[in-house]
Amino acid sequence: MMKDKKYLLIPGPTQVPPRVVEAMSRPIIGHRSAEFQGVVERVTGKLKKVFQTENHVFILGSSGTGALEAAVANLVNPGDKVLALSCGKFGERFRDLAKIYGGEVDFVDFGWGYDIDLNIVKKKLEENPDIKVVLATQNETSTGVQNDIEGLGKLVAQYEAVLAVDAVSGLAAIDLKTDEWHVDVVVSGSQKAFMLPPGLAFVSVSDKAWKKIEQNTSPKYYFDLLKAKKSIAKWNTAYTTPVTMVYGLEAALDMILEEGLDNVFARHKLLAKATRAAIQGLGLELLAPEDCASMAVTAVQAPMVVDADTLRKVLLRDYGVTFAGGQDMMKGKIFRIAHMGFADKMDVIIAISALEMALGKCGYKAELGAGVREAQMVFVGGDHA
Numbered sequence: 001m002m003k004d005k006k007y008l009l010i011p012g013p014t015q016v017p018p019r020v021v022e023a024m025s026r027p028i029i030g031h032r033s034a035e036f037q038g039v040v041e042r043v044t045g046k047l048k049k050v051f052q053t054e055n056h057v058f059i060l061g062s063s064g065t066g067a068l069e070a071a072v073a074n075l076v077n078p079g080d081k082v083l084a085l086s087c088g089k090f091g092e093r094f095r096d097l098a099k100i101y102g103g104e105v106d107f108v109d110f111g112w113g114y115d116i117d118l119n120i121v122k123k124k125l126e127e128n129p130d131i132k133v134v135l136a137t138q139n140e141t142s143t144g145v146q147n148d149i150e151g152l153g154k155l156v157a158q159y160e161a162v163l164a165v166d167a168v169s170g171l172a173a174i175d176l177k178t179d180e181w182h183v184d185v186v187v188s189g190s191q192k193a194f195m196l197p198p199g200l201a202f203v204s205v206s207d208k209a210w211k212k213i214e215q216n217t218s219p220k221y222y223f224d225l226l227k228a229k230k231s232i233a234k235w236n237t238a239y240t241t242p243v244t245m246v247y248g249l250e251a252a253l254d255m256i257l258e259e260g261l262d263n264v265f266a267r268h269k270l271l272a273k274a275t276r277a278a279i280q281g282l283g284l285e286l287l288a289p290e291d292c293a294s295m296a297v298t299a300v301q302a303p304m305v306v307d308a309d310t311l312r313k314v315l316l317r318d319y320g321v322t323f324a325g326g327q328d329m330m331k332g333k334i335f336r337i338a339h340m341g342f343a344d345k346m347d348v349i350i351a352i353s354a355l356e357m358a359l360g361k362c363g364y365k366a367e368l369g370a371g372v373r374e375a376q377m378v379f380v381g382g383d384h385a
């Protein structure tokens with residue numbers, strides 16, 4: 001097989017479109033120049049459209065976790081009551097951050113493979129009116145579960161608490177109406193559905209959140225959002241902007257906005273539907289139930305006779321295909337197929353056809369074509385039914 005022919009199908013970093021790579025090959029200009037201020041103004045405007053917000057949206061030079069830390073460092077005071085809602089690895093990370101900044105954290109674990117139960121959140125907020133911050137994950141990448149952020153946003157809006165949502169792997173793949181749903185702080189990152197290399201993160205801040213941020217006493221320097229707000233008034237960032245990445249960001253945002261947000265979400269939904277149908281066609285079990293299954297990444301339970309990580313090794317060695325494995329308690333038990341960002345129908349077909357062949361090599365008898373056929377049926381609709 002051809003050693004360099006690779007198919008990257010993990011939930012970040014994801015494939016980068018040629019148009020983005022091309023934009024990133026432009027010469028560097030000074031990050032304080034008038035020319036670059038123009039770029040930042042333009043890009044921020046486009047970013048706000050994807051965030052569906054009139055709030056400030058900041059571009060940070062960091063990975064997604066940096067922006068999660070920025071959210072917590074600016075919102076959580078030592079001793080503040082924090083409600084951390086978790087469905088997996090990234091919910092736990094948000095909790096850990098809140099603890100490190102001295103939050104008094106009430107950790108509600110809905111379990112790996114399950115979504116947030118709004119009835120429980122409502123009860124918590126009723127019983128604890130002193131909760132200052134609620135933390136949640138839009139798309140739990142570790143389990144392929146997506147949460148009802150509309151319901152959560154509208155619920156938390158009735159209380160004093162501010163809502164911060166980790167949308168690192170979900171924004172630009174799954175609808176998130178920041179303003180309409182009252183999500184105070186939305187965090188995302190470059191290397192998932194935004195189709196960029198790793199290195200940038202984004203964070204939006206509502207008026208309700210600014211009131212908390214202005215009174216915040218937690219120690220911070222690089223991630224001080226009040227400094228970011230001061231700089232953005234001059235279309236600058238507080239410290240050196242990753243100029244090249246911002247060029248790429250503009251190209252990616254143009255692609256997203258030209259396709260149209262609703263079409264982008266519909267494409268992700270279709271790819272998720274086809275992936276799930278294919279997996280079931282192979283007789284395998286999905287981790288997430290249908291009603292909360294992620295549009296951006298599908299987690300699959302490995303068959304009893306197959307170790308998920310061995311399967312992934314065979315996929316890479318023999319077919320050049322990379323799936324993600326399970327994290328922590330899911331290690332060896334699940335594998336995850338991403339269909340986010342620069343992904344379309346044939347990425348799903350490649351994923352499933354390689355999976356069918358690799359399963360056979362690992363001792364699971366899957367009928368060749370049984371999964372691919374199900375995916376194709378989703379794509380062609382009733383035409384060949």
Ligand SMILES: *Cc1c(COP(=O)(O)O)cnc(C)c1O
Pocket residue numbers: 012063064065066090137139140141166167168169189198
């Ligand atoms: C990838 C991811 C992160 C972490 O982003 P890094 O860029 O690796 O720091 C956080 N939350 C979610 C939901 C993610 O998928």
